[in-house]
Amino acid sequence: MLRLEELQVVRGRTRVLHGLTLELGAGEIAALVGANGAGKTTTLMALSGLLPIACGRATLELESGTLDVARSTPAALVAGGLIHCPEGRQVFARLTIEENLRLGAYLNRDEAEVRRLLGEAYALFPVLGERRGLNAGGLSGGEQMMLAVARALMAQPKVLLLDEPSLGLAPQITERIFDTLVELNRERGVAMLIVEQNAMLALEIAHKGFVMEEGRIVMSGTGRALLEDAGVVQAYLGASA
Numbered sequence: 001m002l003r004l005e006e007l008q009v010v011r012g013r014t015r016v017l018h019g020l021t022l023e024l025g026a027g028e029i030a031a032l033v034g035a036n037g038a039g040k041t042t043t044l045m046a047l048s049g050l051l052p053i054a055c056g057r058a059t060l061e062l063e064s065g066t067l068d069v070a071r072s073t074p075a076a077l078v079a080g081g082l083i084h085c086p087e088g089r090q091v092f093a094r095l096t097i098e099e100n101l102r103l104g105a106y107l108n109r110d111e112a113e114v115r116r117l118l119g120e121a122y123a124l125f126p127v128l129g130e131r132r133g134l135n136a137g138g139l140s141g142g143e144q145m146m147l148a149v150a151r152a153l154m155a156q157p158k159v160l161l162l163d164e165p166s167l168g169l170a171p172q173i174t175e176r177i178f179d180t181l182v183e184l185n186r187e188r189g190v191a192m193l194i195v196e197q198n199a200m201l202a203l204e205i206a207h208k209g210f211v212m213e214e215g216r217i218v219m220s221g222t223g224r225a226l227l228e229d230a231g232v233v234q235a236y237l238g239a240s241a
């Protein structure tokens with residue numbers, strides 16, 4: 001569904017991605033893991049059109065045809081169902097929870113449909129419904145992550161790009177978020193590319209995993225196979241194991 005072929009991305013004067021190739025199938029969860037600075041966030045930013053692709057190709061295959069990321073506007077990618085849930089949540093602190101959620105559906109002109117999606121978001125995360133009229137800045141880190149996920153769902157994603165969903169969260173909240181992601185994948189078939197420092201957590205729920213080093217994929221396999229690989233465990237899972 002999402003295919004990256006020999007992707008190269010330059011930030012400032014530095015080439016950060018050096019020919020990155022990976023595939024995410026429809027309905028799959030893939031974990032992208034690796035050390036700090038490997039280029040994981042850069043990969044997600046390039047996929048959602050926030051950074052230009054210098055070389056190589058990224059494509060999103062839809063029933064209606066194939067979208068070439070480099071030739072598509074971010075709005076076209078969102079309309080195609082490629083939704084980015086960015087690092088650090090990035091909720092709008094001075095807007096209400098409901099206003100934040102509505103921004104996720106900004107391309108949707110069908111008010112009845114938007115209301116239905118709001119109802120789904122509040123059913124998924126009741127705390128958001130209870131506080132819908134309050135500013136998002138008053139939410140805890142975990143609640144802001146729930147809001148960021150719920151906002152992404154308002155766009156009815158086919159592929160969700162998640163950047164560090166566990167960052168700064170207590171283990172129980174992280175578990176709740178990851179359980180929700182698994183449920184969304186199983187019940188709605190949302191494909192996910194998850195970037196995580198907590199590699200073990202991400203590989204546990206992933207159908208497949210990619211290990212990234214200095215802008216390239218150096219290893220890939222099923223989530224389970226990577227979790228059982230002594231080299232991967234030593235290099236990437238030690239801190240979070």
Ligand code: ATP
Nearest residue numbers: 011012013014016035036037038039040041042043
């Ligand atoms: P982390 O796990 O620490 O978030 P990451 O794998 O997501 O790391 P990126 O954030 O994609 O890594 O960064 C990859 C490289 O790009 C790093 O070497 C970083 O220094 C560089 N980089 C990041 N942002 C910029 C920028 N705005 N300008 C120039 N170089 C940047």
